[in-house]
Amino acid sequence: MMNIGEEKLDSVVIVAIEGRVDGTTAPELENRISEIVNRGDAHVLFDCAGMTYVSSAGLRIFLTSARKCQQNGGKLMICALQPDCKSVIETSGFHTVIDCHDTREAALAAAS
Amino acid sequence: MLTFVDEILLLMLDDEKGSFLPIRESTMGYVLAGAVLMDLAFANRIDTDPNQLMVLDKTPIGHSPHDRILENIAASDETRDAKAWIETISREAPEIREQSLSGLVDNGILESQEEKFLWVFRARRYPTIDGRAEREVKLRITGVLLSDETPDPKDVALICLADACNILRDVFSDREISRIRPRIDQIRKLDLIGREVSGAIQEIEQAIMAAMTHAHH
Numbered sequence: 001m002m003n004i005g006e007e008k009l010d011s012v013v014i015v016a017i018e019g020r021v022d023g024t025t026a027p028e029l030e031n032r033i034s035e036i037v038n039r040g041d042a043h044v045l046f047d048c049a050g051m052t053y054v055s056s057a058g059l060r061i062f063l064t065s066a067r068k069c070q071q072n073g074g075k076l077m078i079c080a081l082q083p084d085c086k087s088v089i090e091t092s093g094f095h096t097v098i099d100c101h102d103t104r105e106a107a108l109a110a111a112s
Numbered sequence: 113m114l115t116f117v118d119e120i121l122l123l124m125l126d127d128e129k130g131s132f133l134p135i136r137e138s139t140m141g142y143v144l145a146g147a148v149l150m151d152l153a154f155a156n157r158i159d160t161d162p163n164q165l166m167v168l169d170k171t172p173i174g175h176s177p178h179d180r181i182l183e184n185i186a187a188s189d190e191t192r193d194a195k196a197w198i199e200t201i202s203r204e205a206p207e208i209r210e211q212s213l214s215g216l217v218d219n220g221i222l223e224s225q226e227e228k229f230l231w232v233f234r235a236r237r238y239p240t241i242d243g244r245a246e247r248e249v250k251l252r253i254t255g256v257l258l259s260d261e262t263p264d265p266k267d268v269a270l271i272c273l274a275d276a277c278n279i280l281r282d283v284f285s286d287r288e289i290s291r292i293r294p295r296i297d298q299i300r301k302l303d304l305i306g307r308e309v310s311g312a313i314q315e316i317e318q319a320i321m322a323a324m325t326h327a328h329h
Contacts (some may be wrong), residue, residue, distance in 0.1 A: 023159030060265040093301035
C-alpha cells in the first residue's frame with residue numbers, strides 16, 4: 001500500500017509518500033510525477049517521512065523522476081528518510097545523484 | 113527491441129572478427145544471469161531489495177530463456193536474494209548466450225560463420241553486419257559517462273554489466289577510463305542487480321587470486 005499527498009509551496013511541489021514504494025506501487029508514483037512535470041512544475045520534493053520501504057523498482061522511479069525534473073529545467077529532492085530507507089538510498093549511492101535532506105524545512109531552504 | 117542480454121553480448125563481441133573479447137567464462141555467466149534478471153525487472157516481472165528477489169507477475173515476456181527462468185523463480189519455495197539467483201542462473205549462460213545470438217542473427221544484426229581450424233576444431237563467429245544497434249548502445253553509454261546528467265535506469269543497468277566484465281575498455285581509451293572512473297563508480301552502484309553481479313565476480317576473482325598465491329607458497 002502507498003498513499004501520495006501533494007501540495008505546492010512557492011515553486012516546489014511536495015509529494016508526501018506514505019507506505020511501500022515497490023514494483024506494485026511504483027507505477028502510480030511514476031504517473032503522478034509525469035502529471036506534475038507535464039503541467040510545468042519541475043521542482044519536486046519527495047517527503048519520505050511516511051515511506052516505510054523502497055525496493056529496486058521504487059529506486060528506479062526515483063531516478064526516472066529526477067531525470068524528468070532535470071530535463072524540464074528543475075530538480076528532484078528527497079527529505080525525511082526513515083533509517084531503513086536511508087540506508088538503502090545510501091548503499092546504492094542515490095544520495096550522490098539526488099539531493100537528500102534530513103527535513104522538509106532544510107530541503108525547502110536549499111531550494112529557495 | 114533488444115534485451116539487456118542482446119545488448120551486452122553485442123558489446124562483448126569484437127565487431128570485425130566476430131569473436132568474443134577475452135572474458136572469463138564465470139564472469140560471462142554472472143553478467144548474462146544479471147542481464148536476464150534486469151530484463152525481468154524492467155518488464156515488471158520481478159522486484160528486488162537487498163534481502164530478497166520477489167516475483168510480481170508470472171506472465172511470460174516472450175523470450176524463451178527468460179520465461180523459463182521466471183517460471184523457475186516463481187516455482188521456488190525458498191526466498192532467495194538476487195545474488196543467489198545470479199549464481200543459479202549463471203549455470204545456464206551457454207544457452208542464454210546461444211538463444212540471444214541466434215535472435216541477433218535472425219534480426220540481421222549479426223551473421224553466423226563456422227570456422228574450422230587445425231582441420232578438426234570448429235568455432236562459430238558472429239561478425240556484425242548491421243552495426244546500428246551496437247553504435248546506439250555505445251552512444252548511450254558514452255552519453256551517460258561523459259555528462260553529469262541524471263542517468264536513465266536502463267543505461268545504469270547496462271553500464272553496471274559492461275563494467276562488471278571490464279568491456280568499457282573497448283569503448284573508451286585507458287586514459288578516458290581513468291578520467292571517468294569516478295563517474296563509472298557512481299553509476300554502477302545505482303542498480304542493485306548490477307551491484308550483485310559485480311560482487312559475485314569480485315568474489316570469484318579474489319578466490320582465484322588466493323588459490324594462485326597459495327599455489328606459489
